[in-house]
Amino acid sequence: MxxxxxxxxxxxxxxxxxxxxxxxxxxxxxxxxxxxxxxxxxxxxxxxxxxxxxxxxxxxxxxxxxxxxxxxxxxxxxxxxxxxxxxxxxxxxxxxxxxxxxxxxxxxxxxxxxxxxxxxxxxxxxxxxxxxxxxxxxxxxxxxxxxxxxxxxxxxxxxxxxxxxxxxxxxxxxxxxxxxxxxxxxxxxxxxxxxxxxxxxxxxxxxxxxxxxxxxxxxxxxxxxxxxxxxxxxxxxxxxxxxxxxQEVIQVTEAITARGRNFAFVADYLGAEKIERAGTVIAHDDGEPVVTPYDNCILIMPSRAPAPGQTAVRLGRIVDG
Incomplete structure (x- = not known):
């Protein structure tokens, strides 16, 4: 199956x-x-x-x-x-x-x-x-x-x-x-x-x-x-x-919560992707861009179709390891 x-x-x-x-x-x-x-x-x-x-x-x-x-x-x-x-x-x-x-x-x-x-x-x-x-x-x-x-x-x-x-x-x-x-x-x-x-x-x-x-x-x-x-x-x-x-420690600095009913990632992210540049657009929330806040930002457990109020993705960076 x-x-x-x-x-x-x-x-x-x-x-x-x-x-x-x-x-x-x-x-x-x-x-x-x-x-x-x-x-x-x-x-x-x-x-x-x-x-x-x-x-x-x-x-x-x-x-x-x-x-x-x-x-x-x-x-x-x-x-x-x-x-x-x-x-x-x-x-x-x-x-x-x-x-x-x-x-x-x-x-x-x-x-x-x-x-x-x-x-x-x-x-x-x-x-x-x-x-x-x-x-x-x-x-x-x-x-x-x-x-x-x-x-x-x-x-x-x-x-x-x-x-x-x-x-x-x-x-x-x-x-x-x-x-x-x-x-x-x-x-x-x-x-x-x-x-x-x-x-x-x-x-x-x-x-x-x-x-x-x-x-x-x-x-x-x-x-x-x-x-x-x-x-x-x-x-x-x-x-x-x-x-x-x-082991390495990844600190989540921000949990992106879907605000609108049309949250969509710009790519087919699965999780664990490292986005090299700050300011990179990773998604749109009812048309508003969602961008990475710093270099080498790690995407943690993106959700494919989050409802309003649900976590869409967590953003993290390596702090130890």
Whole structure:
């Protein structure tokens, strides 16, 4: 099966696992399971399918739960987030199951969670929230619409970058303040507080359905568990404990939010393009030019048809690496 992409069609090479066997869990939140080592240590959480059509995280969590492995210290919680959207995944129409009512990764600010608005995604986020409040370190596994190099999104605090460096992969760490349309789970509460040691990461492992995305997610998952003390290095494959290549930090300086209904890029950008000259027009927003603010500007995760108020693209530059 294929799905339309800006430069052609991206084949659906991954198979969505049946996660029904993990419905009961043991946290009173369906599809969330906590594995307790019985010894002191942090509470670490790894989540998947915050977007229902992003399969790699579901495959990784399903395999770990089936393996019977336990954390060496503390508690490890594994959770499947937007199960309602995931259930509707159809490889013939793989873009349609991203969410049911709204993007679940834009509802994690306190005003939205405490507000009166309702949706399938908000109800699920509100159910997960009490458990999230007990977490010391979070990895939320995602994938991307286009086949571009993987990214680790570390938020705007130094602690996020420090945790990403401890994990060691992927090679690009992105620091950013999130989206105007709403907060990601990675940005929730204490994770975005520089005075609190609790930290969160968001992995963008590669193109949603590409076979090559899965090993990226597996390695980052293994390295995250080792970095947080959930596993010892000998618990993971040798390749996942070898010294990783150097990392670079890309600082997002500006998130371009679509204002009008006719936002269009001037070229078929996929992401990770480096635009050499400041002032280069990269898009038009209802006819108004959108230009790069500095030399060697990196385009991060451009959206093909953003609605007004949604992030069209993030602009970044390398600050370390």
């Amino acid at each position: 294929t799905a339309s992409g800006p430069s052609g069609s991206w084949p659906v090479e991954l198979q969505a696992p049946d996660i029904e066997r993990w419905r009961a869990g043991n946290t009173r939140i369906p599809f969330f399971t906590t594995l307790d080592s019985g010894t002191d240590g942090p509470h670490v959480m790894v989540t998947a399918i915050t977007h229902g059509n992003e399969l790699c995280g579901a495959i990784v969590l399903d395999a770990f739960l089936a393996s019977g492995k336990r954390p060496r210290a503390g508690r490890l919680t594994l959770g499947f987030c937007n199960v309602a959207a995931y259930r509707s995944f159809d490889p013939a129409y793989p873009t349609l199951s991203r969410f049911v009512d709204e993007d679940m990764n834009r509802v994690w600010d306190r005003s939205t969670l405490d507000g009166r608005r309702s949706s399938v995604e908000l109800a699920r986020a509100r159910a997960i929230r009490p458990l999230l409040d007990t977490v010391d370190m979070l990895l939320d596994i995602h994938s991307m619409a286009n086949p571009v190099p993987p990214l680790m999104l570390a938020g705007s605090c130094d602690k996020g970058v420090a945790l990403a460096r401890k994990v060691g992969t992927p090679a690009s760490i992105v620091t950013d303040a999130g989206h105007a349309a709403g907060a990601r789970m990675r940005d929730y509460g204490v994770f975005n507080d520089p005075s609190d040691p609790r930290a969160a990461l968001l992995l963008e492992a590669g193109q949603h359905w590409a076979a090559g995305t899965l090993p990226v997610a597996r390695e980052a998952f293994d390295r995250f568990l080792v970095a947080t003390g959930m596993l010892d290095p000998q618990d993971v494959p040798a390749a996942h404990r070898a010294a990783p290549p150097p």
